[in-house]
Amino acid sequence: xxxxxxxxxxxxxxxxxxxxxxISANKKIEGKGGAGAGQAKGGKGGKSAPLxxxxxxxxxxxxxxxxxxxxxxxxxESVVLKSEVSGLVTGIFxxxxxxxxxxxxxxxxxxxxxxxxxxxxxxxxxxxxxxxxRAKQLLAKGAISQEEYDTSLADLKSLQAQSQLIRAQLAKTxxxxxxxxxxxxxxxxxxxxxxxxxxxxxxxxxxxxxxxFSVPEKYAGQIKVNSEITFTTxxxxxxxxxxxxxxxPGINATTRTLQIRALxxxxxxxxxxxxxxxxxxxxxxxxxxxxIPNEAVVPVLKGKIVYIQKNGKAQEVxxxxxxxxxxxxxxTSGLKVGDTVLTTGSMALKKDAPVKVHLVKQ
Numbered sequence: 001x002x003x004x005x006x007x008x009x010x011x012x013x014x015x016x017x018x019x020x021x022x023i024s025a026n027k028k029i030e031g032k033g034g035a036g037a038g039q040a041k042g043g044k045g046g047k048s049a050p051l052x053x054x055x056x057x058x059x060x061x062x063x064x065x066x067x068x069x070x071x072x073x074x075x076x077e078s079v080v081l082k083s084e085v086s087g088l089v090t091g092i093f094x095x096x097x098x099x100x101x102x103x104x105x106x107x108x109x110x111x112x113x114x115x116x117x118x119x120x121x122x123x124x125x126x127x128x129x130x131x132x133x134r135a136k137q138l139l140a141k142g143a144i145s146q147e148e149y150d151t152s153l154a155d156l157k158s159l160q161a162q163s164q165l166i167r168a169q170l171a172k173t174x175x176x177x178x179x180x181x182x183x184x185x186x187x188x189x190x191x192x193x194x195x196x197x198x199x200x201x202x203x204x205x206x207x208x209x210x211x212x213f214s215v216p217e218k219y220a221g222q223i224k225v226n227s228e229i230t231f232t233t234x235x236x237x238x239x240x241x242x243x244x245x246x247x248x249p250g251i252n253a254t255t256r257t258l259q260i261r262a263l264x265x266x267x268x269x270x271x272x273x274x275x276x277x278x279x280x281x282x283x284x285x286x287x288x289x290x291x292i293p294n295e296a297v298v299p300v301l302k303g304k305i306v307y308i309q310k311n312g313k314a315q316e317v318x319x320x321x322x323x324x325x326x327x328x329x330x331x332t333s334g335l336k337v338g339d340t341v342l343t344t345g346s347m348a349l350k351k352d353a354p355v356k357v358h359l360v361k362q
Contacts, residue, residue, distance in 0.1 A: 050354035053345040055309060056292065057359065058337050063289035063330060065323050067281040071213025073233070075273040076263075077179050077205040082196060083109060084172040089192045096185050100177045100203070109194055111173040118166045125159040132156040181205035182269075204273060209266045211242050213279050214257035222283045223247060229262050231279040233271065240264050240271065283323075290335050291328040296343045297321065306335070307342040307349050314342060314353045 091108035094100055135152040138144045177183075184202040188194065211231060215223060227244045242264030251258055264271070297319070298305050304321055307314045319334030335341065340357055342349065349355070 050312070050356040051314075051345055051348065052356045052358060053342050053349070054360050055340050055342045055344075055357040056296075058290055058292070058335055058339045058341060060288035060337055061291055063286040063291060063323075065283040065286055065289075065330070066325075067215060067219060067283055067323065068325070069213055069215060069279050069281065071211055071231070071277045071279050073271055073273055073275040073277050074210040074212055075181075075204040075206055076208055076210055077181060078273065079178060079203050081106065081175060081183075081200040081203055082198065083107070083175055083194045083200070084196060085109060085169065086193070086195045087111070087173065089188055089190055089194050092186065092188070092190055094183050094186075094201075096201070097182065099182050100180065102177055102180045104177050105174055106177055106183070107175040107188070107194075107200055109173040109175070111170055114166060114170045114173065118163065118170060121159065121163040121166050125156070125163050128152070128156040128159045175200065177203060179203070179205055206269055206271070206273060207266045208263045209271050209273065211262045211264055211277055211279065212259065213262075213277070214252070214255065214259045215281070217251050217256045217258065219283065220251065220258040223258065223260060223281070227281065229279055229281050231264070231277045233275045233277055235272070235275065236270060238270070286330065290331045290337070292331055292335070292341050293327065293343050294324065294329050296341050296346065297329060298346050306331075307346060308335070309340040309342060309355055309357050312354055312356075314349045314351065314355050316351050 087109040089107060090110050092106070093104075093108070094106045100106065132149075132152045132155070135144060135149045139146065139149040181203050182205075184204070186201045187199050192198070194200075211229065223244065225244055225247065229242045229244065230239050231242065232239055242262040244260055244262045246261045248259040292306065296306050298307070303318060305316050305318050308317055309315070317334050317339075320332045322330035322332045324330075340359075342355065342357065343360070345355075
């Protein structure tokens with residue numbers, strides 16, 4: 001029994017010591033935490049330390065207001081060659097990928113049956129012509145009536161019209177190039193039975209080429225005929241020059257854009273129709289433009305804002321923006337020369353938050 005009491009006494013003393021040790025340790029931790037919190041606070045009323053951010057001072061600059069957009073390269077002229085009549089192909093007179101001249105014969109379709117029809121029609125026409133001439137002489141002598149002569153004349157004109165119709169059908173058996181250009185890969189061979197639905201080949205004129213693109217509605221008034229554009233393609237870093245020659249007379253109601261077309265020289269045929277074009281269109285030069293980095297602009301529900309530093313605190317300023325480049329954006333209203341614009345920490349900044357600005361070179 002005495003051993004049991006001694007065990008309980010030792011156990012109770014051990015628990016009491018543990019409780020005392022824990023209470024003492026907690027007080028020390030609280031003391032250290034209080035001292036650390038005091039050091040984290042500033043010397044003025046316990047305010048939090050300012051957020052260190054980068055910034056720039058707004059200065060007026062001269063800015064070439066170039067609009068960078070995308071477009072497509074189109075052939076100056078393009079057509080899918082097809083036949084107007086059906087028949088066997090008797091001759092192919094072009095080489096794939098070659099340049100052909102306007103009016104040159106490309107394909108010939110069998111025309112023997114139409115030739116025979118033409119000969120028959122011409123024979124009837126000649127006979128009718130003889131009859132009409134004889135009737136005219138008899139009419140002059142009063143041997144026949146005017147009505148009889150008119151009938152023979154009508155027969156002659158009808159046969160002449162029939163001959164012309166057959167000649168038109170005969171001409172359709174010869175397929176010619178409608179313009180000078182490069183002919184593509186052919187889809188037929190000699191002996192193929194050609195129908196109006198059969199594609200023979202593509203014919204394109206690629207010098208000059210057309211560049212088709214669209215600009216936002218707000219720039220529509222700044223685009224004029226003969227405005228110069230520069231553009232590059234994915235296949236080449238060469239900078240090409242073109243001139244606007246046609247503008248749609250109205251804004252596309254769906255996209256709110258204005259479609260424009262320019263012409264550019266392509267003497268070496270390096271620019272291929274269907275290519276993607278990166279276009280730079282010169283609008284005007286802004287003398288006292290305000291430019292700030294793109295990352296300084298924060299999109300909000302009703303527009304855009306930037307943060308500026310004023311009296312050591314961040315202030316929100318609503319702005320309106322213009323042209324955007326790869327690095328900067330033009331601010332048309334909301335900022336003035338001399339403002340300190342904060343360019344980093346936009347997501348962490350709040351109105352009236354204390355900031356320390358590190359000015360960067362522009």
